[in-house]
Amino acid sequence: xxxxxxxxxxxxxxxxxxxxxxxxxxxxxxxxxxxxxxxxxxxxxxxxxxxxxxxxxxxxxxxxxxxxxxxxxxxxxxxxxxxxxxxxxxxxxxxxxxxxxxxxxxxxxxxxxxxxxxxxxxxxxxxxxxxxxxxxxxxxxxxxxxxxxxxxxxxxxxxxxxxxxxxxxxxxxxxxxxxxxxxxxxxxxxxxxxxxxxxxxxxxxxxxxxxxxxxxxxxxxxxxxxx
Numbered sequence: 001x002x003x004x005x006x007x008x009x010x011x012x013x014x015x016x017x018x019x020x021x022x023x024x025x026x027x028x029x030x031x032x033x034x035x036x037x038x039x040x041x042x043x044x045x046x047x048x049x050x051x052x053x054x055x056x057x058x059x060x061x062x063x064x065x066x067x068x069x070x071x072x073x074x075x076x077x078x079x080x081x082x083x084x085x086x087x088x089x090x091x092x093x094x095x096x097x098x099x100x101x102x103x104x105x106x107x108x109x110x111x112x113x114x115x116x117x118x119x120x121x122x123x124x125x126x127x128x129x130x131x132x133x134x135x136x137x138x139x140x141x142x143x144x145x146x147x148x149x150x151x152x153x154x155x156x157x158x159x160x161x162x163x164x165x166x167x168x169x170x171x172x173x174x175x176x177x178x179x180x181x182x183x184x185x186x187x188x189x190x191x192x193x194x195x196x197x198x199x200x201x202x203x204x205x206x207x208x209x210x211x212x213x214x215x216x217x218x219x220x221x222x223x224x225x226x227x
Contacts, residue, residue, distance in 0.1 A: 073117040073120065073121070073172070074117065076173070076176055077113050077114065077117060077176065080113075080176045080179055080180055080183075081110065081113075083180060083183050084179060084183055084206070086183075087183045087186045087187060088106075088203070090186070090187070090190060091186075091190075091199055091203075094190060094196055094199065095196035095197075095199035095200055095203075097196075097200070098199065098200040098203045098204070099203070101200075101204075102203055102204060102206075102207040105207035105208070105210055106203075106206070106207050108210045109206070109207060109209055109210040109213070112210045112213045113172065113175075113176070113213070116168060116171070116172045116213060117172060119168055120165060120168050120169050120172065123161060123164065123165040123168070124165065126161065127158070127161060127162060127165065132158050132161075171213060172213070175209050175213050178209065179206055179209060182202050182205055182206050183206075185202050186199055186202050186203070189202065
């Protein structure tokens with residue numbers, strides 16, 4: 001009896017989250033996925049203020065020129081998500097079964113994009129701090145043996161942080177571009193009369209993009225170093 005009650009409450013809560021997501025700009029085809037996988041969507045709905053608008057719609061905050069890179073990343077993600085939504089909605093009546101199979105991974109992919117973008121923003125803020133540039137203390141350390149070594153290590157760590165930022169940014173943009181390519185292939189397959197299996201293959205490739213993104217995003221000590 002407890003299992004039945006838990007299931008009922010889980011589904012009811014999922015329906016509430018699905019409706020809220022739809023009202024905040026979610027795609028129609030996502031209603032079923034949101035109902036059953038609402039824990040993945042809930043963090044997006046809990047975002048408030050400008051972050052909520054950016055997270056759910058993909059549109060950058062208006063009138064905030066101090067976050068140019070954040071706007072660019074949010075705009076890029078929003079554009080690709082819009083194109084992806086259009087392609088997936090076009091599967092209705094042709095190859096919609098694949099959506100049920102890949103719904104969870106598609107949600108994970110969208111979340112991974114946003115997490116990757118946020119990590120890039122955090123690195124941008126860190127690398128923009130005065131401590132990452134030359135300062136009086138760094139200049140003074142050049143004349144002291146032990147301090148000079150520490151300063152050299154610090155500079156190397158900053159260089160590696162900058163390289164990591166470049167890698168994360170390149171991987172995110174590359175993944176977004178690849179998904180756009182696959183989206184056009186879905187449209188081509190549909191209008192050229194390809195079998196539904198072709199669409200299922202392409203959607204599976206899109207959903208699998210989250211794996212490569214997560215692997216590159218992982219902090220690996222052997223690549224970054226610990227100074």
